[in-house]
Amino acid sequence: MAEIVIKNVAKSFGSFQALHSIDLTIADQEFMVLLGASGCGKTTLLRIIAGLETPTQGEVWIGGRRVDKLPPRERGIAMVFQNYAVFPHLTVFENIAFGLRMKKLPQPEIDRRVNRTAELMHIEQLLKRYSGQLSGGQRQRVAVARALAMEPDVILMDEPLSNLDALLRLEMRAELKGVLAGSKTTTIYVTHDQVEAMSLADRISVMNGGKIVQAASPVEVYRNPAARFVGSFIGNPPMNFIPATRAANGQWQVAGVTLSGPAGPDKLDFAIRPEDLTVAPGGLKATARVIEPLGAHTLVTSDVDGRLFRAVLDSDITVAPGDELSLVPKPDRIRWFDPETSNAV
Amino acid sequence: MTAITTETDVPRTVESARSAGKFLFIAAIVLICAWVLVPIYLLLVNTLSSPSEVSGFPKTGIPSFDFGSIQFFLSFAGVLKALWNSLLVAVLTMILSIGIGAPAGYALSRFEFPGKEIFRMLVIMTRAFPLPLLALPLAVFFIRTGLDDTALGLAIVHTVLAIPFAVLITFSLFSGIPIELEEAAWTLGCNRLQAFRKVVLPLVLPGIAASAVFAFTISWNEVFAAAVLTIENRTLPAFLVQSLNVSPLHLKFAGGAAMVIPALIFIFAVRKYLFAMWGIANR
Amino acid sequence: MSPKALPYLLLLPATVFLLVFFVYPFAQIAILAFSSESGPTLRHVQTMASHWKFGSALGWTVLLAAVVVPIQLAVALSMASIVTKLKSGRNTVLYIFSIPLGLSDLAAGIVWLAIFEQSGFLNSMLVGLGVVERPILFLSYQNVWVIFLAVVLAEVWRATAIVMVILVSGMGLIPKEYYEAAEVFGASPWKRFLKVTLPMLRPSLQSALILRTLAAFEVFAVVVTLGGSTLPVLMGETFQWQFALQDRNVASAYALVILGISIAATLFFLRVLRVPKGATI
Structure with missing residues (x-):
């Protein structure tokens, strides 16, 4: 022992x-x-x-x-x-x-x-x-x-x-x-x-x-x-973070999209891993900047609400720099962090 | 046409300049080697000639392999004793300087502690002082303590000369052994002393031997303090310098050879460490 | 035993040894030079300074250092540059170059005596070539400058090796990339030597210069061997006062003079060749 x-x-x-x-x-x-x-x-x-x-x-x-x-x-x-x-x-x-x-x-x-x-x-x-x-x-x-x-x-x-x-x-x-x-x-x-x-x-x-x-x-x-x-620190590419503002109780405004989240303070950071995003209507508005095909996946670095935002997408996607994308986060993979303490909520 | 010739000519010029440079380079090496070796050769020629040849004129520059000078030197009153004293003092110096210097070198390489810089300053300071002069006050001190005209007394002065080197060289040797090796030995069941004995010591031993030889050479060659501090128990350099006015030429040359030959062997023995030792001893 | 005490324990022998046999004796020298039975005095210093040999001993010693050290530096730099360029046979050449390192000044004096004495090799050669008719007495009291030259040759012959060794190991520490970078930017070999090697060699130059200058002030056995007392130097005078004249106090005053010029030279080189913080390799 x-x-x-x-x-x-x-x-x-x-x-x-x-x-x-x-x-x-x-x-x-x-x-x-x-x-x-x-x-x-x-x-x-x-x-x-x-x-x-x-x-x-x-x-x-x-x-x-x-x-x-x-x-x-x-x-x-x-x-x-x-x-x-x-x-x-x-x-x-x-x-x-x-x-x-x-x-x-x-x-x-x-x-x-x-x-x-x-x-x-x-x-x-x-x-x-x-x-x-x-x-x-x-x-x-x-x-x-x-x-x-x-x-x-x-x-x-x-x-x-x-x-x-x-x-x-x-x-x-x-x-x-x-x-x-x-x-x-x-x-x-x-x-x-x-x-x-x-x-x-x-x-x-x-x-x-x-x-x-x-x-x-x-x-x-x-x-x-x-x-x-x-x-x-963990995950390559790392997690994406976007500041969110409270829309209603349990509803949060993230880059123009309303998502449901925890009840809590006025400000939270929305977080999602790059591989937990899919291209579908009604998602976060993203402007593609750099496209890096990696074989099994394609890494798309884009601009959401003026911030760097990465998505690991299926490699059969066709996208060029400058294209507008709508990225939908998987609801069960969304995480929230308190910007004051940086701890998870 | 002209353009073509210039084009072919230019490389040729560079080529010939290069080979001329190479010739100069090799000539310089040969010249410097001759500059170093010829005087030693001439000393050996005189040593290997009979006493009458040594004072004869003109000289051929070729030894007659007559051992008369060497015989005269070895049978001259006091020479054998002086050789023995030189050896004794040098061995004592070697033991003292490594025995005292190596622990300090180890401490400097392995520990961070208050006062480390003061000690380093003390060691480095010794270089700004003409150390053979120590013989003057120490002569008085030695008479009081009964160390006057003894091998140990002189060895102590020579140790002061050798200790800065011993400390700095062993410091660099120990610093060359990764501390991880010692730590590994600790985790494998050794205490500090065992780890030092089983891991560090076998690895630094050749270097320690080299610095010991270095200490030996410092003592073997030292003239001033030896001449001041010894009267009856002269070392070879002290003996030679004291009898310069009265001794015949062949005695001087045989004595010179007796000093040079061990030095050649020492340098040969430590040649591998020469640069490592000096490189770091001067940081 | 606490582990905190271990380094101090290891340093104790060396510290005690240096305090007893280095710091204390040098304090003794100062005391001896200024003391008499009736309290502190400047008598010994006056005796020294008013002696007819003092001025010339000081002059010759400083002149010898001023001539020998720059020659040694130049020769050693060329030797070191040659060695670092060598590809094959480097170890043999290095060994030969560094042989004089192990020789004492006394041995060097005797070696050059074999060349310069009246029946020596130089005279044999000159007569053989018909340059002179009979052997010249080079090392006589009338030819003090020839003695000086012989001492310079012997010193350069013997003690250039140590400077070379220091410089070679210093050059070994300069990364090759700097030379390649300088070459890419169009620097000629000579420019590379001036702009890369020399500045980066500053710490090695500094320690070599300090070491050699101090040793040059201590010159003794070479001078005695080649010139007897014709060419007075400080260390020789110190020896004379200690032995022949049996006056420890004046000998100590001489020692203080050597100590003084040594410290001055050390401080000078430390200042002139100091390396700015952060500019090390």
């Missing part, structure tokens, strides 16, 4: 507040992704959990044990680093065996674990090599194998795929998901790549400015962003 509980953790570097009072619970065997742009504090949070950084305040609990005063080696964690950190003076075998030797395991057990994890990561034939003789992808595999061989309660991963090229990243992503699902460890995975986050996570914590904005399942984060930031 390795539930991770983070209570009121904050961290500042000098006058810079990197993390503001974070509370987060990660269930045993859960795959949690910390997602955010660079500088949002996600790596700092991971390093605090690992014990590589001391929090300015707050507590970290792993498996019912308070660990925030313990050194990394006593926390029952293993970590995969962004630059792999494969020891250059040791062979692949000795790299994977490194932590096992520190635990003073008997040699047969070390051999068994190294061979098992090497097989799992498909690097059996590389065990005698040095890191200088490995490609980036192979180094990545060694780093993961080294972490898995520890049979830790928790695996922490800091942007492990960000240094690989696009194709390799895709391949490793699928493989990591399979291997980690089989290992029954709790995983915390830091990335700035939303596709990676969506495809790997049981739950995503979206971070911004040293705070967790939303922690929920990938579909929930995508469909029901808790804040405007989540909607605009």
Whole structure:
């Protein structure tokens, strides 16, 4: 059992507040992704959990044990680093065996674990090599194998795929998901790549400015962003936002069209994902500006009420720059945000 | 027609200018190599000639491979002891400067802490001072503490000379080891010391050895402080400089060769690190 | 042990060592130069300044630095440019170029003594070529300028290597793109050297110049080897007062003079070649 509980953790570097009072619970065997742009504090949070950084305040609990005063080696964690950190003076075998030797395991057990994890990561034939003789992808595999061989309660991963090229990243992503699902460890995975986050996570914590904005399942984060930031950060192209004014109780005026929405304050922001729009009469009046055929779909960037507005439309549509379109939002996909707090309503 | 000839002529001119440039370039390299090597060669010629040839005239520039000068040098009273003293002082300097400098280099490369800049200033400041002059006040200090005319006393002065290099070079060596490697070792069950021993040390050892050789060379070559601080226990440079007026030519040249040859070996040993060391030591 | 204390613990030996054997002794020098049994005094400084050799020692030392350092800089710049252009054989050439780096000034003095002494190689060559009839006594007290020239040659021969090494590693830090950009905008090789290499090399030039100028003020063994006491220099006079004349106080006063011109030179180069904030590579 390795539930991770983070209570009121904050961290500042000098006058810079990197993390503001974070509370987060990660269930045993859960795959949690910390997602955010660079500088949002996600790596700092991971390093605090690992014990590589001391929090300015707050507590970290792993498996019912308070660990925030313990050194990394006593926390029952293993970590995969962004630059792999494969020891250059040791062979692949000795790299994977490194932590096992520190635990003073008997040699047969070390051999068994190294061979098992090497097989799992498909690097059996590389065990005698040095890191200088490995490609980036192979180094990545060694780093993961080294972490898995520890049979830790928790695996922490800091942007492990960000240094690989696009194709390799895709391949490793699928493989990591399979291997980690089989290992029954709790995983915390830091990335700035939303596709990676969506495809790997049981739950995503979206971070911004040293705070967790939303922690929920990938579909929930995508469909029901808790804040405007989540909607605009996740999804490519991002969510569209248009200011709306109250027409009547529960009726809202959006770019000349009346839509039903929540009862509430005088002003709200109307939001819709680009793929939740169809061309039909009676919709939002849009002037097409840029047409980008993407194969399966066509991305139309248009102008609605003087604002940039994107729609992902069926690729058999014929539209040219300057054309007038009427875009109808799917009613159940419309979201509303309070412009004051930027939170979902 | 004219247009065509100019067109074909222009590339030809560039071509010939280029090959002329290339010739000059190679000539310059050969010239500089000769400028460096010929004087050393001439010293070796004198060393490998008999004492009478050394003071004879004119010289042929070709060694007779007579070991008379070397024999004379080695059997001259005090030479072997001076060689031994030089070695002793240089080894002590090497141990002291790395032993004291490397921890400081590690601290500078791995930690942010108040006072770091003050320490850096202290180290950099040493460069603005003519360090051999330290021998003057320290001569008094050493007499009081019983370190006068000892290998350790001189090694201490040489360590002051070598320490700025040791600190800055080891700083650059440690900075070249990604901190992630150490952190990985911590997460894999090491404490700080174990991670240093098992990961950092094997990786920096060749560089540390190079900077140790550098410290050795600094001490091996130092003349002024050695001449001021040693009387009975002279190092080789101190011995040579003190007996310049009284010693015959062949003794001087054999002594010079005894100083030059180890230096050639040292530079050869650390050649790979020369540039890395200086590149960052000057930041 | 708290992790906060660790860096200080690691710095402690070096700090204590430098305080005891560097800061304190230099304070001692100042005290020695100005003290006597009967309190503070300017006597030693006056003794030094009124001695007939002081002026010429100071003059020769400064002149030597003023001649040697610019030559070294020019030669080292050419050497460094050659090395950075080399494609094959670069390591061998670099090794040969940097050999003198490991030689002491005493060894360099002896090497050039083999060339300049009366039965030396220069005379052998001149007589062999029929330029002169009998060997010339180059290094005599009547030929102080020849001694000066020999010292300059020996110093340039020995200590240009260190300047070259500093400049080569400095040039290694300049990204190639800048040269390519300059070339695209039509700069000739010479212009590229003037407008790209030199300005970007400023930090390396600065440390090389400081290092070499200070070392030139400390010149000692080369001069003694080649010229005995014919060519007086500050470091040699310091040695004389300390040893032959057994007067520590005057020797310290000399040391203060060397220290003074060293600090002045350092400040001068720091100021002249300072790199504006944010203009680093």
